[in-house]
Amino acid sequence: MTVRIQREDFDVGAEIARLSAGRTDVGAVASFTGICRDDGIAAMTLEHYPGMAEAEIERHVEEARSRWPLIGVTVIHRHGRMVPGDNIVLVATASSHREAAFAAAEFLMDYLKTRAPFWKKEERAGSAGWIEARHADTAAAARWGGRKPEAAE
Amino acid sequence: MKLLYFAWVRERIGKPEEEIDPPANVRTVAELVAWLSGRGEEYAYAFENAKVIRAAIDRNHVKPDTQIAGAREIAFFPPMTGG
Numbered sequence: 001m002t003v004r005i006q007r008e009d010f011d012v013g014a015e016i017a018r019l020s021a022g023r024t025d026v027g028a029v030a031s032f033t034g035i036c037r038d039d040g041i042a043a044m045t046l047e048h049y050p051g052m053a054e055a056e057i058e059r060h061v062e063e064a065r066s067r068w069p070l071i072g073v074t075v076i077h078r079h080g081r082m083v084p085g086d087n088i089v090l091v092a093t094a095s096s097h098r099e100a101a102f103a104a105a106e107f108l109m110d111y112l113k114t115r116a117p118f119w120k121k122e123e124r125a126g127s128a129g130w131i132e133a134r135h136a137d138t139a140a141a142a143r144w145g146g147r148k149p150e151a152a153e
Numbered sequence: 154m155k156l157l158y159f160a161w162v163r164e165r166i167g168k169p170e171e172e173i174d175p176p177a178n179v180r181t182v183a184e185l186v187a188w189l190s191g192r193g194e195e196y197a198y199a200f201e202n203a204k205v206i207r208a209a210i211d212r213n214h215v216k217p218d219t220q221i222a223g224a225r226e227i228a229f230f231p232p233m234t235g236g
Contacts, residue, residue: 116233
């Protein structure tokens with residue numbers, strides 16, 4: 001299991017290949033790559049909570065391993081300033097069969113969106129602002145039957 | 154205890170972290186938010202819509218009614234937008 005929070009870019013192909021390298025029991029690798037999209041932004045900056053970001057993602061990876069028979073999991077999340085076209089996040093899962101690989105990757109992404117301590121700030125022409133959380137992301141995480149994000153009173 | 158602030162909570166308060174020593178009657182996360190809000194207009198601004206603020210104690214998400222006794226590090230931040 002690999003969890004990395006880093007400023008540097010990552011090599012999607014190399015990370016996926018590593019999950020099945022040197023072994024013959026992997027029958028399926030599913031991956032999701034989140035990419036900085038140009039919808040009028042010049043750049044975005046991802047802030048994170050060092051220490052908790054790793055811990056929270058590792059908790060979700062353990063939860064995924066308890067739900068599905070996974071052989072390997074890789075989660076890489078970048079922080080810092082990114083421009084359209086840059087990689088932001090990679091979730092890759094390896095299993096004997098595709099159902100577990102697909103489901104675990106989707107589960108991990110849904111939880112990353114709503115519970116991993118990262119915040120995106122967009123830079124547009126002449127302004128900068130924090131992206132607001134989307135209700136659709138909270139609903140997507142809720143369908144897995146886990147805990148909801150807590151809010152203060 | 155150490156407090157950490159992230160994203161617009163950090164920007165509104167004007168610092169990323171600080172050491173605090175709240176009075177003994179501040180027992181829960183919600184009570185800590187209320188106490189901080191009374192410390193100055195930057196705190197009142199950061200916590201003006203307290204129900205959207207998330208909190209973590211020692212790097213675990215917690216609810217507003219969680220006791221803060223024994224906490225080494227408490228963080229406040231907006232809803233997360235990573236991924």
